[in-house]
Amino acid sequence: MTQSASEDPARPLSTDPDQITLERIRAAADQLKGAILDTPCLPAPRLSALTGAEIFIKYENMQVTGAFKERGALVKLLSLNEEERKRGVIAVSAGNHAQGVAYHAGRLGIPATIVMPAMTPFVKIAATRSFGAEVVLAGDTLAEAKAEADRLSRDKGLIWVHPYDDPDVIAGQGTIALEMLEARPDLDVLVVPIGGGGLIAGMAVAAKAIKPEIEVIGVETVLYPGMWGALKGKEVRCEGPTIAEGIAVRDIGLLTQEVVKRWVDDIILAKESTLEQAINAYLVLQRTIAEGAGAAGLAGLLTDPERFAGKRVGLVLCGGNIDPRLLSSIVIRELARDGRLVSIRIDTPDRPGVLGDITTVIGELQGNVVDVAHHRLFLNVPAKGATLDVTFEAFDANHGEEIVSALRNRGYTVRRLDVAEAID
Structure with a gap:
């Protein structure tokens, strides 16, 4: 059942999209x-080659706290009157919102209390405390x-700073589009x-107000x-564990969904394996x-x-805070x-020189062995045999298969281990 705004003090009193x-x-x-x-918005030729689009990246991972959340948090804090500032603010977060509120509340001299689940990684708790906020650990x-x-x-009369469902917060986040279209109006x-x-x-x-013909596409996880x-x-x-925990939201905004229904053209759902690919592409290319949420756009x-x-x-x-x-x-x-x-598994006779022979075959074909596990005690291995698990580097998939074929031609029974198959 959806909770109404009036029942939740953290939510907006009005969900009228016209207020944004x-x-x-x-x-x-x-x-x-x-x-x-004012983070840079720069061309990304290598990502363009990867995707077939001409890509420009807004690097919000360069903010002091490593994420865009500072924008909305600061606008909300600046909207408070003197009496509200003295009372202090409160927020719930296990990540970037916590640090954004804590950092700018500390700058402005506003007492901040951040409630985080007890299982929040210590590095995030420590980062939030380092900005001067009082951290309360509660629940799982x-x-x-x-x-x-x-x-x-x-009990304490603290002012809520909601992570997304607040007009001031939404306005602060919207400034990213202003900067992007100023840098790249095309x-x-x-x-x-x-x-x-x-x-x-x-x-x-x-974006739609400045350039009505522009498309705005959202990306969520499946x-x-x-x-x-x-x-x-x-x-x-x-539900479920996702690498993009920053956008793993069960209860979307009441106000934000009204704005999205009016102005957003479509939403793409990205698989976990694609999110991993996007994180890797940002790093390598x-x-x-990029954290999982930060890479979601590229995953789209x-x-x-x-x-x-x-x-x-x-x-x-939008963020780079990844473990x-x-x-x-x-x-x-x-x-x-x-x-x-x-990674391969090889059934071999248990005799001297076998391991050397296998590594020689791999080396002569310019493969690089990075790990070997030698098993003699497994019950599914013959008493006079052994099993080798070998992991090696190859130039590409074809090169790897060439090495596997060479080992088979040498008389070894080789099975590919399914390490290359990811969970979607």
């Missing part, structure tokens, strides 16, 4: 001057953290990640298609870091490249998908 205007967004841009970075989910934040807000399409909808709502209003369902008028289920292009072929496309790299261990795992998985990292 170009004038309001331009006023927000004036407020943000000098307080946040955002919903449970929200319940505690509601209580604190009532853009044909904006492709924007969607979580709760604050970013795309603000950007769509600004696991969290809440805004897609609202736009299409379909019941959807939002652009030498920049990779999902439906024909739709964007030959068009000038603006992408918002380094996760990033390294994604790089390895993409090498496997591309056939440049090959």
Whole structure:
């Protein structure tokens, strides 16, 4: 059941999309001057070659907190009167919104309380605390953290800073479109990640007002298609672990969905494997870091490249706060998908020289062995035999298959391990 705005103090009292205007967004841009970075919007020739579109990237991962969330948070904070500032603000977040609110509240001398789920990674808790906010850990989910934040807000009279469903927040996020169209007025399409909808709502209003013929396309994950369902008028289920946790939103904005219904042209749903491909492409081709949500726009292009072929496309790299261990795992998985990292299992006789023979075959064909596991004790291995698991680097998929064929021609039984098959 959808909660009404009046039942939730964190939500807007009005869901009228007319309250989000170009004038309001331009006023927000004036407020943000000098307080946040006017991040570059630059061409990306290598991504253009990958997708078939002419791509321009807005690098919001360069903001102080590593994400676009600072914009809306600051505009909301600047809207508070003196009495409200003294009372302080409260927000619920496990990531970028928390840091955006904490950073700018600290700059403005406004007490900030951020409620985070107890399972939030320590690095995010530490980053939020480093900006001077009081961090309260409550519950295992955002919903449970929200319940505690509601209580604190009532008891202490704290002012809510909602992550997306607030007119001031939406206006702040919309300033990104102003900057993109100022830098590249010839853009044909904006492709924007969607979580709760604050970013795309603000950007769509600004972009359509400045250039009515421009397309605005949103991207969600297949696991969290809440805004897609609202736009299409379909019941959807939002659940499951996703690499794009920044847009894994079950309860989309009440105000934002009204804006999206009016101004957004369509929404694409991206698979997990495509999100991983997009993160890797940003790292390898652009030498920049994108978190899962930040890479969602590019994932949208990779999902439906024909739709964007030959068009000038603006992408918002909206955040770069990804765990380094996760990033390294994604790089390895993409090498496997591309056939440049090959894992095989070989049944061999248990005699001296076999391992040397196998590595020689691989080396003579310019493969590079990176890992070997030698198994003798498995019950499915003959008593006088052994099993070798070998991982090697190849130039490409064809080169890898050439090496596998050479080992088979040498008389070895070789099975490809399914490391190259990703979960969608």
